[in-house]
Amino acid sequence: MELPVVWANYISIALFLLLGCGVWSIPKSAVVPKEYADVGWRDLRWWATGLIVFQILLYAFFS
Amino acid sequence: MHPIDLAVVVAYVALITFVGIRFSQRVKTAKDFFLAGRSLTWWVIGLSIIGTNVDTNGYVGASGNAYSIGIAQANFEWIGAIPAMIIAALVFIPLYWRAGVYSIPEYLGLRYNQGVRVVAAAIVVVVSVFAMGVAMWALAITLQTFIGWPIWLGILVSGTVVGLYSVAGGLGAVAITDSIQVCIMFVCGLIIVGIGISDAGGAATFMHKLTAENPTHLSAYLPADHESYPWQGVILGLGLVLSPAYWVGGQAILQRTLGAKTQWDASAGMMFAALAKTFVPVLIVFPGLLALVMLADIEYPDMALPWVIKNVLPVGVSGLMFVAIIAALQSSIDSSINSTALIITRDVRHVLMKNHDPAADLKIGRMLTLGLLLCAMSIAPFIGDLGGIFNFLQFLLSLFQGPMLALLLLGALTQRATATAGIITLASGVMLAGFLSWVIEMNLLYVAFVSFCYAVPALWIISGFTQPHSQEHLQNLTYSPWRSQ
Structure with missing residues (x-):
């Protein structure tokens, strides 16, 4: 029995959510240099989160 | 124009x-x-x-x-x-x-x-x-x-x-x-x-x-x-x-x-x-x-x-x-x-x-x-x-990509992978990919995937029987942000 194609979108979204969890498991000190510790936009985990959210929206839209 | x-x-x-x-x-x-x-x-x-x-x-x-x-x-x-x-x-x-x-x-x-x-x-x-x-x-x-x-x-x-x-x-x-x-x-x-x-x-x-x-x-x-x-x-x-x-x-x-x-x-x-x-x-x-x-x-x-x-x-x-x-x-x-x-x-x-x-x-x-x-x-x-040269390049890449990615991933993310295991896995992984391509005539995309699936456990298991680099040597060569906390 084959899964319907829309499951590919669900799996993609799940993979992106999993990636998001992985991203936030990385400690801030490994991503942001000490001199920028207080500068919010320098935290690349937020950049990654933005990208992941956008990808989830794309795969939800084109399903 | x-x-x-x-x-x-x-x-x-x-x-x-x-x-x-x-x-x-x-x-x-x-x-x-x-x-x-x-x-x-x-x-x-x-x-x-x-x-x-x-x-x-x-x-x-x-x-x-x-x-x-x-x-x-x-x-x-x-x-x-x-x-x-x-x-x-x-x-x-x-x-x-x-x-x-x-x-x-x-x-x-x-x-x-x-x-x-x-x-x-x-x-x-x-x-x-x-x-x-x-x-x-x-x-x-x-x-x-x-x-x-x-x-x-x-x-x-x-x-x-x-x-x-x-x-x-x-x-x-x-x-x-x-x-x-x-x-x-x-x-x-x-x-x-x-x-x-x-x-x-x-x-x-x-x-x-x-x-x-x-x-x-x-x-x-x-x-x-x-x-x-x-x-x-x-x-x-x-x-x-x-x-x-x-x-x-x-x-x-x-x-x-x-x-x-x-x-x-x-x-x-x-x-x-x-x-x-x-x-x-x-x-x-x-x-x-x-x-x-x-x-x-x-x-x-x-x-x-x-x-x-x-x-x-x-x-x-x-x-x-x-x-x-x-x-x-x-x-x-x-x-x-x-x-x-x-x-x-x-x-x-x-x-x-x-x-x-x-x-x-x-x-x-x-x-x-x-x-x-x-x-x-x-x-x-x-x-x-x-005309066949581009296909040849794709073929060459498909032989190496799976084992190479396995070496890179396990080498970067763990301290377990050893040099001897790396060489053995690379050689055997390429041979397996060649076998899949020539003998079984598998699609090149699947060759890369299957050889990767072989190389990861092979590298892991063989590394258990061979001599690893020292922890000092590996400190800056493996990813370990949690360990440094």
Whole structure:
């Protein structure tokens, strides 16, 4: 029995959510240099989160 | 070609040559030449990565594919790129930076041994030389199609322009010119979207017209029984093996991150590239969909983009679009030449020649850049006659990609993988891939996936019986942010 194609979108979204969890498991000190510790936009985990959210929206839209 | 379009092309060539030659004044050492003196900022790195990534297939071929299969073509830019780019930015680039290497083979040499380094370097060099020949040939074909130049003239002129800034300015000139080229590509892409949607009567009408005759053209995935792009193959083969192999271990891509002024700029550059990559379908997928909506009278799908340039774009903009295609090709060729010259200079010469002189790296790097360019220009005219050569390159890559990715992943993420296990896994993984290709005649995409699935446990198990490097040696060569807390 084959899964319907829309499951590919669900799996993609799940993979992106999993990636998001992985991203936030990385400690801030490994991503942001000490001199920028207080500068919010320098935290690349937020950049990654933005990208992941956008990808989830794309795969939800084109399903 | 209209005189205004021609003027746009001439202005572009003059600008790129001027910027490239001007940048050459900053090159004093091999580090300046190969890593831009570690001076690149995040946005230059990001744009340069996209310039290197989008090539002939990306432009003309992807538009043609989008004409045939629709938005599913965008998977190569989305799930087939973004996750691997995020992992590269947050895990692998900091690791390569901490190791202080110039290249990925150099990292593998430190992590495993010099044998793995030379094998990895040799694969990159052989594949790159032929790939550059293919790209140069594609560039000449484009020039012949649009302005009627004979193939030899197209190769001579484009080779001279690329050579002027690549040989003189090294990675710095390549990265800056790539950035300009990507900006041109995006401006053209946005103009096509604006004109296309306006001509179609708005976004909603555009989508309605598109799906009326082609109901699956707005679906991200195609059915499991699709001949070329079944959705399982896209997620497993493209998303889990081929994409990480390219974004985590591709020298031409990662070299500009190693030339960043700080580690943060290197990672942010890759992240910015991922943002730009999200929008690359606007450049390379939309024209194919537009040709379909506008009922283009074309013989085969790859004619979709040329048709859009000829029939949709106004004078001046079509010249700019032509420039964008040339730019896409040039930015891929110049990056390959620079990274291949680096690998021969450091990963082959430094390892195989015991009495090498590191002070001669700059001179040798420049000579190799020129030599590689001339080699690509010499091969290019014959690519059309050697139809099987591109398939051979794909075959060669499929043999090595799975085992190499396994070595890179386990080597970077664990301290368990040993040098002996690395060599055994690489050799046996390549033999398995060869068996799958020749004897079982398996599809090349699946060969890469199966050999990767074999190599990971093989490397893990064999490492348990062989001598590892010391923890001190591995400290800066494995990713362990939690341990340092």
